[in-house]
Amino acid sequence: MDTLLSSEGDSQRTQYPYVTGTSVIGFKYKDGILMAADMGGSYGSTIRYKSVERLKQVGKHSLIGASGEISDFQEILKYLDELILHDNMWDDGNSLGPKEVHNYLTRVMYNRRNKFDPLWNSLIIGGVKNGHKYLGSVGMIGVHFEDDHVATGFGNHLARPILREEWRADLTFEEGVKLLEKCMRNLLYRDRSAVNKLQIAKITEEGLTVSQPYSLKTFWNFAAFENPTVGATGSW
């Protein structure tokens, strides 16, 4: 088995995602970071799981949101658990902030990609440490960057354009939630793997809260939806 030129002996490495989560959206606001993700876990074209928590706390200062393969996300949470545990064992009054967690995850993702065995996720890490807000994104090939607003998957196409127009640095919590809901509603209408059950997470200097799951109101009563064949009965 010539491992230099062929990959026959390593056929386990090429992966396809099985149970996947769809977009995550996050942006900075006045007091910290706001993030939203729905609770769907799709198995191909079936919406198999409807209570998947895709927003999780990491240490004291950070929040991670993941889309992509759910089992790989669970593995990443295990790595992060170990990271935070070792950090706590130093017991030196210092704790890893979002920037450090982001950097760690970037290295993990990139090194896995180099071994042709990626963790099939797009991650968003946000947090506040010492008054400094941080929001970053890492993908399965190790592409990483920092911005005022980030999204994964479909969120890039449907939510980022809205955020580019309407995001401001001084959004209050209420305005931020309204903006998040606007984006999530868009995704609900136009992303086939979205489910109408979402959680919103907020992280500030004081701490992190992940909301209870709730649904968005949708509107379907356009005249053209109710009667699409006006003027040509029998057509479509």
Next chain:
Amino acid sequence: MLSEAMDSPKLGFNFDLYTRNHMLLTKKGLKPPGYLKTGTTIVGLIFKNGVILGADTRATAGSIVADKNCEKIHDMAPNISCCGAGTAADTEAVTDNINSQLKLHRYHTGRESRVVTALTLLKTHLFRYQGHVSAALVLGGVDLTGPHLYTIYPHGSTDSLPFATMGSGSLAAMAVFESEFREGLSREEGINLVTKAICSGIFNDLGSGSNVDICVIEKGKKEYLRNHLTPNPRTYISSKGYSFSKKTEVLHAKVTPLKELVNVVEVVGDAMEE
């Protein structure tokens, strides 16, 4: 054999050159010419008094911008317009063709064209070509039955919608529509929303760019606002303009007037008769 060629109707593709093209591709390594795609943002919405269509103006050939200010809103009838995305030649040809067919139909019936007529002509044409005519259209107009807005896909399926977007920038534009569309918008609100959606496509999609074209169709009138918004002007233009220092010298001038060389004789009766 001559009569056979004259009788067979000219429908669908002619595959006579298939074997020769296949041989050129495989044996001689000849690359087929690429298409000019419009990589576009096109939108339409129904407002209180009719329909508003919008489009960007960038035409791409691969990753190069081939035309910075092309026209993607085509005329179908005095009361109907159509935006086209996909292969530029296909959208141009198919809208021109159905435009002509509608005109003939108007002469034949003596009536104003209906939007569903344009819709049916376009969809039957596209279905016959099984998706190979790569034209994705947003068709809008106002006829006696009211305002209508349709999307037509390259394989021939159609949808009747209150607001629609097509092209590579359709998701960015749809994000704007889904969050801000309401029924019964006024003309100004409608134009502003369409402009906002096209701008979302222009600034967030790489396949769309340059300017915003708008077409407002109301009962009895159509207004084409070419370059309604130009948000991408050339930033740095040389203040002294362009001047060419040396004019081409004229060394020698010779004028040859065109004059009659043949005398045409008018013959009474049939000149071919012996």
